[in-house]
Amino acid sequence: MASRAFHLLVSAIVLSSAIVVSDAAGSVGINYGRVANNLPSPEKVVQLLKSQGINKVKLYDTAAAVLTALANSGISVAVALPNELLASTATDQSAADNWVQSNITKFYPQTKIEAIAVGNEVFVDPKNTTKYLVPAMKNIHASLVKWKLNSSIKISSPIAFSALQNSYPSSAGSFKQELIEPVIKPMLDFLKQTGSYLMVNAYPFFAYSANSDQISLDYALFKDNPGVVDSGNGLKYHSLFEAQIDAVFAAMSAIQYDDVKIVVTETGWPSIGDENEIGASEENAASYNGNLVRKVLSGSGTPLRPQDPLNVYLFGLFNENKKPGPTSERNYGLFYPDEQKVYNIPLTQEELKGWQSTPVKTSTSRVPVSGEVKTQVGQTWCVANGKAGEEKLKAALEYACGEGGADCNAIQPGAACYNPNSLEARASYAFNSYYQKKTRAAGTCEFGGAAYVVSQRPGMLFYLLNYK
Ligand SMILES: *[C@@H]1O[C@H](CO)[C@@H](O)[C@H](O)[C@H]1NC(C)=O
Ligand SMILES: *[C@@H]1O[C@H](CO)[C@@H](O)[C@H](O)[C@H]1NC(C)=O
Ligand SMILES: *[C@@H]1O[C@H](CO)[C@@H](O)[C@H](O)[C@H]1NC(C)=O
Numbered sequence: 001m002a003s004r005a006f007h008l009l010v011s012a013i014v015l016s017s018a019i020v021v022s023d024a025a026g027s028v029g030i031n032y033g034r035v036a037n038n039l040p041s042p043e044k045v046v047q048l049l050k051s052q053g054i055n056k057v058k059l060y061d062t063a064a065a066v067l068t069a070l071a072n073s074g075i076s077v078a079v080a081l082p083n084e085l086l087a088s089t090a091t092d093q094s095a096a097d098n099w100v101q102s103n104i105t106k107f108y109p110q111t112k113i114e115a116i117a118v119g120n121e122v123f124v125d126p127k128n129t130t131k132y133l134v135p136a137m138k139n140i141h142a143s144l145v146k147w148k149l150n151s152s153i154k155i156s157s158p159i160a161f162s163a164l165q166n167s168y169p170s171s172a173g174s175f176k177q178e179l180i181e182p183v184i185k186p187m188l189d190f191l192k193q194t195g196s197y198l199m200v201n202a203y204p205f206f207a208y209s210a211n212s213d214q215i216s217l218d219y220a221l222f223k224d225n226p227g228v229v230d231s232g233n234g235l236k237y238h239s240l241f242e243a244q245i246d247a248v249f250a251a252m253s254a255i256q257y258d259d260v261k262i263v264v265t266e267t268g269w270p271s272i273g274d275e276n277e278i279g280a281s282e283e284n285a286a287s288y289n290g291n292l293v294r295k296v297l298s299g300s301g302t303p304l305r306p307q308d309p310l311n312v313y314l315f316g317l318f319n320e321n322k323k324p325g326p327t328s329e330r331n332y333g334l335f336y337p338d339e340q341k342v343y344n345i346p347l348t349q350e351e352l353k354g355w356q357s358t359p360v361k362t363s364t365s366r367v368p369v370s371g372e373v374k375t376q377v378g379q380t381w382c383v384a385n386g387k388a389g390e391e392k393l394k395a396a397l398e399y400a401c402g403e404g405g406a407d408c409n410a411i412q413p414g415a416a417c418y419n420p421n422s423l424e425a426r427a428s429y430a431f432n433s434y435y436q437k438k439t440r441a442a443g444t445c446e447f448g449g450a451a452y453v454v455s456q457r458p459g460m461l462f463y464l465l466n467y468k
Contacts (some may be wrong), residue, residue: 026296026309028347029056029078030334031266032066032315035323038337044070045317048339049075053348056315058265060120062103071110078115078265078313079103081140083125086118089139090132097146105147113153115201116140117265121160123179125182130179133157134186141194142198156191158265161206161244164251170304172249173231174254188257200248201266201315204240205279205288205328211279213239221269221284223289235303241267241292246304261308267292268315270328271342277328282343289314289334290345290355297349381454382435382445384427396447397427406433427451 025415032045040048046069049057059066068377070077081089081099088095104113118137123130137155144150144397161167163184165176175184191198208220218225220240227236237243245262252260269288273280282315292312301308319333319342333342346355401408411426431451445453 001264025299027056027311028054028293028296029058029076029313030054030056031313032318033060033316033318034063036318036320036337037322039318040337040339041284044339045138046070048335049073053350056313057357058117064213067107067111070112071107074112076112076114079113079324080117080118080120081136083119083127083129085120086122086129086136087180089118090135093139093142095145096136100143104149104153104160108149108153112316115156118155118157120158121201122157123163124160126200130183131181134190137187137190141190149305150194154196155194156199156263157187158201160237161200161202164247167244168245169230169232170237170243170246171230171235171250173250175251180255185255188244188252190261191260192197197261197263198248200245200253200262200263202241202244202264202277203267204244205269207240209278209280217279217284220279221287222295226237237303239295242302245304245310249302249304264310264312267312268332270331272331274326274329277326280328280331280392286343288347292354297352349364382428382432382451383454384424384431385450385452386424388450392448392450393423393427396450397423398428400430400447404434406430406437408433420437
């Protein structure tokens with residue numbers, strides 16, 4: 001224990017001096033995804049970003065309300081042209097012109113748009129829009145040239161890490177053969193010609209989760225670890241993230257594109273996952289994101305490109321409750337929709353100083369700040385099913401508060417949590433009280449179909465009702 005603590009202290013000192021001497025730090029931005037029905041207004045979000053010292057944000061569209069809220073905020077914005085528009089943009093220059101006019105020039109320069117992501121993870125788009133990608137990028141570029149914006153706004157397109165055929169060892173990185181001629185080479189040519197960079201989405205979490213028997217968790221989380229030597233070039237890696245990024249550099253080199261830079265447009269780690277999503281936890285998410293920020297702000301690059309500072313956008317700003325897929329998908333946020341932090345990590349040089357001296361706060365040792373909520377991994381809640389209908393909900397509510405023995409004092413008329421307008425909210429309160437009281441045993445959150453289990457902390461109001 002003592003020697004480990006000493007080791008951590010030494011690394012902290014070494015790291016902090018590295019930060020002092022480096023002048024060009026990388027940048028930390030954040031993805032502002034909005035696949036949710038409970039997020040704060042864009043104006044509030046801009047305040048949140050500013051209060052956190054975040055000055056780069058990436059969007060998945062060009063929503064006018066968001067771009068307007070970001071005007072004169074000092075925050076740089078990467079916007080996106082959704083995959084659904086790739087075909088029309090690729091085949092019709094006037095469609096591209098119209099899009100740029102109504103979605104870019106209308107907001108620029110008040111809103112500091114610095115990049116346009118044309119499509120997102122296009123090669124894995126189920127509608128296979130790959131053939132439209134480069135033509136769409138070129139048409140958008142031609143539109144920017146007309147407006148003389150081509151030197152201010154970069155065009156690129158985030159690729160999923162799965163565009164690689166091979167990523168281990170890093171030096172053997174290669175793109176999928178079937179993508180190279182049709183799209184990778186034309187895209188890299190375009191990026192070179194326009195002085196842009198490759199956008200890459202990289203999630204070491206997926207690799208770790210699927211191979212947790214082979215990949216060390218410390219390595220995946222940028223924690224102290226002995227390192228992994230790349231058998232191809234002898235370089236030593238201390239994080240899976242850097243190994244992944246270098247695999248992309250190697251894949252580009254393999255087809256003679258050595259001088260294209262990379263911006264990591266998405267990376268993150270979920271704070272909650274399903275049982276089979278090994279590694280998803282609040283503590284691991286805090287370690288991954290916090291240590292990543294430390295790495296990026298140190299200004300150092302990867303073993304293959306040590307001089308190139310890393311530029312990343314974390315994924316993401318909020319937990320997004322309407323995202324389909326496994327539980328992890330809805331739990332990548334640094335913030336709950338009520339703007340409370342899911343966990344504490346540094347986002348700026350200032351915060352980093354304090355964070356380093358207490359390496360990685362663990363869930364157990366952490367003292368929640370006032371109003372902050374701690375979610376246990378595997379924690380579940382019971383909520384009312386609004387679709388069950390009034391009759392069923394009323395009957396179930398009566399049962400839960402009566403025979404069921406749920407604590408329903410707070411939802412009696414006149415009590416603090418009585419909401420006359422929402423039977424569903426009152427029923428959720430009662431059902432969850434019953435469910436927790438029965439220690440979440442199987443079958444205690446059914447109420448004949450009037451209730452269901454969620455593995456995501458319900459909204460703030462619900463939280464206050466239940467856990468004050
Ligand atoms: C932006 O582009 C969309 C298509 O994505 C278009 O429907 C819309 O009219 C454009 N303008 C604005 C202000 O949203
Ligand atoms: C997607 O389209 C490209 C050509 O545009 C084609 O070569 C490729 O096979 C398609 N992929 C799938 C999975 O359908
Ligand atoms: C922008 O376009 C103009 C006109 O084609 C060209 O001269 C200039 O080099 C371009 N700038 C960049 C950064 O691509």
